[in-house]
Amino acid sequence: MAKKSNSYVIIYTIILTVVCGSLLGFASQALKPFKEANEAFDTKKNILGTAIDLTGKSAKDVEKIYTDNVIASYVVDASGKKLDIGVDKVSVPDEYVKPLAERKLPVYELADPAEPGKTAYYVFPMWGFGLWDSIWGYVALKADLATIQGTVFLHKGETPGLGARIAEDEIQSRFKGKSILEGGKLAVVEMQKGEGNDYSGEPHKVDGMSGATITARGLNDMLKQYFEAYKGYLSSKGNQKMSLITQ
Amino acid sequence: MAENTATAEEVKEIISEPLFSKKNRKLVTDPLDGDNPITVQVLGICSALAITAQMKPALVMGVAVVFVMCCSSVVTSLIRNTIPSSIRIVVQLAVIATFVIVVNEILLAFVYDVAKDLGAFIGLIITNCIVMGRLEAFATGNKPWPSFLDALGNAFGYAIILLIVAFFRELLGAGSLFGFKVFEAIGLDYQGNGLMLLPAGAAIVVGLLIWAQRSWNGYVEEA
Numbered sequence: 001m002a003k004k005s006n007s008y009v010i011i012y013t014i015i016l017t018v019v020c021g022s023l024l025g026f027a028s029q030a031l032k033p034f035k036e037a038n039e040a041f042d043t044k045k046n047i048l049g050t051a052i053d054l055t056g057k058s059a060k061d062v063e064k065i066y067t068d069n070v071i072a073s074y075v076v077d078a079s080g081k082k083l084d085i086g087v088d089k090v091s092v093p094d095e096y097v098k099p100l101a102e103r104k105l106p107v108y109e110l111a112d113p114a115e116p117g118k119t120a121y122y123v124f125p126m127w128g129f130g131l132w133d134s135i136w137g138y139v140a141l142k143a144d145l146a147t148i149q150g151t152v153f154l155h156k157g158e159t160p161g162l163g164a165r166i167a168e169d170e171i172q173s174r175f176k177g178k179s180i181l182e183g184g185k186l187a188v189v190e191m192q193k194g195e196g197n198d199y200s201g202e203p204h205k206v207d208g209m210s211g212a213t214i215t216a217r218g219l220n221d222m223l224k225q226y227f228e229a230y231k232g233y234l235s236s237k238g239n240q241k242m243s244l245i246t247q
Numbered sequence: 248m249a250e251n252t253a254t255a256e257e258v259k260e261i262i263s264e265p266l267f268s269k270k271n272r273k274l275v276t277d278p279l280d281g282d283n284p285i286t287v288q289v290l291g292i293c294s295a296l297a298i299t300a301q302m303k304p305a306l307v308m309g310v311a312v313v314f315v316m317c318c319s320s321v322v323t324s325l326i327r328n329t330i331p332s333s334i335r336i337v338v339q340l341a342v343i344a345t346f347v348i349v350v351n352e353i354l355l356a357f358v359y360d361v362a363k364d365l366g367a368f369i370g371l372i373i374t375n376c377i378v379m380g381r382l383e384a385f386a387t388g389n390k391p392w393p394s395f396l397d398a399l400g401n402a403f404g405y406a407i408i409l410l411i412v413a414f415f416r417e418l419l420g421a422g423s424l425f426g427f428k429v430f431e432a433i434g435l436d437y438q439g440n441g442l443m444l445l446p447a448g449a450a451i452v453v454g455l456l457i458w459a460q461r462s463w464n465g466y467v468e469e470a
Contacts, residue, residue, distance in 0.1 A: 009331045016338060020345040027349045034356035042359060157367060 050140035072109040080236035096127040128222025133157035163215030278404035305413035309406025320398035420444040
């Protein structure tokens with residue numbers, strides 16, 4: 001067959017595709033268990049990272065801290081009722097595309113390492129959309145279910161140096177101490193436009209990221225939407241404990 | 248007849264050429280300095296600016312590029328006589344893309360944190376002009392061994408610049424090297440220079456490097 005003929009080119013392309021494709025399929029399958037283990041570990045690290053300082057901790061330490069301090073994890077529905085499935089069976093991005101009322105919502109209860117066995121923080125996973133692609137994260141509330149203890153945000157493809165800063169500790173720590181309640185009702189914790197302003201006296205305002213307004217808006221929407229979704233859970237807990245949410 | 252003899256001699260010469268002949272050695276050493284892909288040919292700048300804020304990702308990126316370039320150069324060179332010229336760029340891209348994805352999978356499996364840091368940039372090795380440039384300019388017309396050496400030289404030339412830039416950026420920007428707090432360790436209170444961590448800092452370092460290299464080796468851009 002002549003090298004320039006169309007059929008040569010077509011057959012060549014087909015063979016190339018098959019060879020490359022099977023190579024990639026093989027590599028992907030062979031490495032899958034490792035990747036899954038890494039992802040599971042990363043999730044644990046992020047859940048703990050919202051409330052517990054993990055700097056300088058080895059992978060083994062993190063595993064131990066996780067088993068010691070995550071004292072309960074369960075899934076609730078929009079009304080706050082516990083569902084009979086494990087948190088590992090729920091995929092947050094899959095739930096994200098469902099209407100708020102139908103979502104299955106995981107909750108993690110964390111103890112403070114200083115006070116083992118007692119629930120000190122509630123961690124809620126979240127999912128949203130930034131400027132270019134998905135953003136997601138975990139928000140820890142203190143035991144009063146109103147004050148933010150800490151946040152971890154991640155992203156797939158936000159602009160490095162701008163929107164990608166949501167993954168930095170410095171940005172995440174700006175949410176610490178903000179309150180999601182105002183007069184017994186849910187209040188929206190919002191990142192503001194502009195950077196370098198002091199919002200330390202404002203319970204619901206967070207200093208913004210210069211040049212990343214749309215990513216910040218995605219972050220705000222995510223927080224608003226998920227606290228709305230968890231409202232049923234928050235009020236059921238609140239009623240039992242200190243009736244924080246009255247609606 | 249005379250022509251035939253000449254060809255035969257040429258063939259003999261090629262066959263008997265030692266593995267590390269002067270010509271072959273030059274393939275590796277040239278791109279390290281006089282023909283460096285970043286500082287002289289000014290290719291691959293995008294990734295050089297993006298992933299050099301720290302030493303570790305720069306090192307992993309360098310290793311990944313060495314691997315991808317060597318493998319794809321050798322493979323392209325092996326199949327160079329079968330590639331239909333009308334789709335040769337497509338074939339080169341397919342070869343590069345395959346190796347890049349394999350590298351990405353390996354990183355995700357074994358150095359997850361670094362893979363997350365590098366993110367899109369591993370995928371972007373596919374479009375790194377250095378890789379495609381060497382395949383198109385060298386591997387499609389040469390035997391596997393010289394192609395391998397050429398790829399090795401160019402990839403190292405790229406990796407060395409990444410590491411030098413990352414060295415200055417991490418040291419001056421964060422006061423650390425490979426995450427190790429250098430200034431703290433020797434008891435100095437060092438306030439990191441945030442500019443060095445931004446892409447602009449990389450552009451400045453690369454510019455200074457180009458200046459230093461050219462005043463040292465006397466390279467002048469041909470008009």
